[in-house]
Amino acid sequence: MRPALFLDRDGILNEVVMRGNVVGSPRSLAEFRIVAGARELVLGAQALGYFCIVVTNQPDISRGLMARTELETMHAALLRVVPVDAIEVAEGGTEADPRKKPNPGMLLDAAAAYGLDLARSWIVGDSCRDMEAGLRAGVRTIFLEAAHNRGTSCSSDVRISSLSEVLSAISKQLRL
Numbered sequence: 001m002r003p004a005l006f007l008d009r010d011g012i013l014n015e016v017v018m019r020g021n022v023v024g025s026p027r028s029l030a031e032f033r034i035v036a037g038a039r040e041l042v043l044g045a046q047a048l049g050y051f052c053i054v055v056t057n058q059p060d061i062s063r064g065l066m067a068r069t070e071l072e073t074m075h076a077a078l079l080r081v082v083p084v085d086a087i088e089v090a091e092g093g094t095e096a097d098p099r100k101k102p103n104p105g106m107l108l109d110a111a112a113a114y115g116l117d118l119a120r121s122w123i124v125g126d127s128c129r130d131m132e133a134g135l136r137a138g139v140r141t142i143f144l145e146a147a148h149n150r151g152t153s154c155s156s157d158v159r160i161s162s163l164s165e166v167l168s169a170i171s172k173q174l175r176l
Contacts, residue, residue, distance in 0.1 A: 003013070003051070003116065003121045004052070004118075005053070005121070006053055006123075007055070007125075008055060008125035008130045009055075010026070011054035011144070012035070012144060013078065013125060014032055014038075015035060019158070024037065025060060026074065028058045029070065029074055032077060034082060035163060036163075039081055041163055041166055042084055043083065045170075048171075051086075053084060053087070053088060054088065055090075056090070057101050062130040080114055086118070089106075090106055102129040103133065103136065106135075118139050121139040122140045122141070125141070125143065127154075140157045142158045142159075142166060143156035144161070145159060158173065
């Protein structure tokens with residue numbers, strides 16, 4: 001069994017979209033912008049033996065605000081630049097969906113499907129939902145502080161301010 005690096009999509013691999021004062025996900029390829037350093041992070045993690053998997057809530061599909069085909073187009077664009085090993089999507093719009101973060105369903109399903117060792121795995125996210133999903137799945141957590149989440153207080157194993165810090169944070173924790 002190999003460890004995984006679970007990556008939230010919006011705010012980690014691609015830029016968030018601000019709709020007024022509300023942080024949101026891109027709803028079209030025109031809004032979809034990959035974050036600098038995302039490719040390097042994934043390649044570096046894979047070189048360390050991590051299975052890199054995107055875990056993303058996309059409730060705009062179930063809410064009728066985005067077509068599934070548009071999501072697939074964005075993910076194809078992501079894969080052309082950032083070679084993640086898999087993408088897990090939670091389309092449900094309610095907390096009752098066991099796959100929607102903060103529920104751990106996407107992480108647990110991926111672990112079963114790909115033979116992943118959750119005890120040696122990490123999740124990188126920019127929200128308390130991401131951290132809670134990681135905690136519930138038994139993985140270590142890395143919270144990325146950014147302009148859209150300043151002042152957010154939630155529990156994580158590591159807090160960073162740049163995507164470029166992820167691999168060194170993991171390596172440091174592994175040496176402890």
